[in-house]
Amino acid sequence: MVLPPPPEERAPRVRKHLSADALYDLLRLRFEKIPDHRGRKCPISLTDALMSAFGMFSLKDPSLLAFEERRNDENMGNLFGIARVPSDTHMREILDPVDPRQLRPLFDDVFRQLQRGKALEPFVFYQGCYLLSLDGTGYFSSSSIHCDSCLEKVSKQTGEITYQHQMLAAVMMHPNHREVVPLAPEPIEKQDGCEKNDCERNAAKRLLRQIRQEHPHLKLIVVEDGLASNAPHILELQKQNMHFILGAKPGDHSFLFDEVLAAWEADRVTTICWTEGEVSCELDFINGVPLNESNQNLRVNWLQYNEFGPNGEERKWTWVTDLEISRKNARWLAKGGRCRWKIENETFNTLKNQGYHFEHNYGHGEKNLSVVFALLMMLAFLVDQVQQLCCPLFQATWKKMGTKRALWDNLRSHFRHFVFRSMRHLYQVMLYDLAKKLPAPILNTC
Ligand SMILES: [Zn+2]
Numbered sequence: 460m461v462l463p464p465p466p467e468e469r470a471p472r473v474r475k476h477l478s479a480d481a482l483y484d485l486l487r488l489r490f491e492k493i494p495d496h497r498g499r500k501c502p503i504s505l506t507d508a509l510m511s512a513f514g515m516f517s518l519k520d521p522s523l524l525a526f527e528e529r530r531n532d533e534n535m536g537n538l539f540g541i542a543r544v545p546s547d548t549h550m551r552e553i554l555d556p557v558d559p560r561q562l563r564p565l566f567d568d569v570f571r572q573l574q575r576g577k578a579l580e581p582f583v584f585y586q587g588c589y590l591l592s593l594d595g596t597g598y599f600s601s602s603s604i605h606c607d608s609c610l611e612k613v614s615k616q617t618g619e620i621t622y623q624h625q626m627l628a629a630v631m632m633h634p635n636h637r638e639v640v641p642l643a644p645e646p647i648e649k650q651d652g653c654e655k656n657d658c659e660r661n662a663a664k665r666l667l668r669q670i671r672q673e674h675p676h677l678k679l680i681v682v683e684d685g686l687a688s689n690a691p692h693i694l695e696l697q698k699q700n701m702h703f704i705l706g707a708k709p710g711d712h713s714f715l716f717d718e719v720l721a722a723w724e725a726d727r728v729t730t731i732c733w734t735e736g737e738v739s740c741e742l743d744f745i746n747g748v749p750l751n752e753s754n755q756n757l758r759v760n761w762l763q764y765n766e767f768g769p770n771g772e773e774r775k776w777t778w779v780t781d782l783e784i785s786r787k788n789a790r791w792l793a794k795g796g797r798c799r800w801k802i803e804n805e806t807f808n809t810l811k812n813q814g815y816h817f818e819h820n821y822g823h824g825e826k827n828l829s830v831v832f833a834l835l836m837m838l839a840f841l842v843d844q845v846q847q848l849c850c851p852l853f854q855a856t857w858k859k860m861g862t863k864r865a866l867w868d869n870l871r872s873h874f875r876h877f878v879f880r881s882m883r884h885l886y887q888v889m890l891y892d893l894a895k896k897l898p899a900p901i902l903n904t905c
Pocket of ligand 1: 604622
């Protein structure tokens with residue numbers, strides 16, 4: 460049953476190019492450009508299979524089997540433009556050989572729409588630069604199921620192999636905004652003879668180069684944890700013309716911290732103190748210290764932030780950066796370094812625990828299926844984040860539902876029971892409770 464939309468003047472506006480409907484159309488057009496590896500005309504197109512998997516993650520279906528019930532749902536055509544939804548087995552077969560690199564342009568397409576709509580302007584952090592947090596996360600681990608692209612971890616004690624999938628995510632963020640904007644992530648892949656850490660380092664190198672290639676003029680400050688504050692990585696960042704704020708620990712950087720201590724004793728470290736409620740805060744910084752003994756030409760600026768609570772509790776963060784630190788910007792740069800947690804909290808945690816089922820096994824495949832699914836789920840998350848950031852209709856519906864979980868539950872339930880013309884129509888019906896205003900059906904009680 461098609462429900463009528465509410466009067467136009469009552470409905471919150473949508474931003475035309477950034478609405479879910481416009482972005483779904485955009486993604487579909489890009490999917491159509493991916494060559495079909497089957498090389499012949501098939502009853503279900505690659506575009507339909509990719510769009511179906513994207514639709515499954517947009518709807519947050521918990522399994523392929525749950526999604527399969529939608530095969531004859533009119534909404535799949537109306538909202539996602541899918542002509543034919545494949546069965547679960549067929550979807551896995553079609554998507555397994557797809558090269559995950561062919562999905563990268565989809566993230567760019569959405570990003571360009573954000574730029575075009577000037578939606579990224581509030582994300583400018585410092586001197587025209589955006590903060591980009593990089594971090595790796597695992598989403599699959601098994602001792603039996605594996606594919607060609609699995610990482611293999613061999614237990615030193617038992618020799619048992621654990622198969623894993625991890626990816627390196629790059630997420631644009633800002634201390635004052637809850638939303639994040641993920642760029643295309645990079646799978647951390649097995650490379651012959653390489654240790655796991657090498658795999659992650661190589662993935663970082665590939666990712667930074669790809670980002671620079673895709674966004675030659677984007678001004679970025681890369682924010683990472685203490686594992687990244689090593690000379691080869693910093694040199695790679697410099698090569699890609701990216702600024703950085705990287706975590707630094709005394710255990711990994713004894714030479715650097717000894718230099719800072721000597722500077723402290725010589726009164727060359729600047730300290731700023733203030734209070735926030737009952738918490739005492741202290742910032743210390745010095746510019747131009749060598750990163751380590753073997754790279755004394757590589758000078759970095761050192762920044763430390765301490766918080767002292769009323770009961771003696773202490774929290775400390777330390778970073779190295781190439782941005783010149785001053786009394787004026789030190790507090791803001793520390794905020795930038797601290798907002799790195801958003802990649803954990805607002806991205807990985809949301810994907811794993813807030814309805815997206817990131818660690819759920821939708822099917823592993825033999826070649827790329829696991830990676831293709833993970834990328835399509837990240838893409839669905841990006842489109843949702845754009846809605847959260849830019850769409851007053853989405854924001855109003857989310858507010859009415861109270862939580863994201865309730866929002867997705869309601870969305871799925873409406874999707875199942877009624878026919879909609881567009882996502883906009885669906886959100887409007889949810890927002891104004893139009894489904895409840897239908898006359899009760901006449902039931903045969905005999
Ligand atoms: Zn695998």
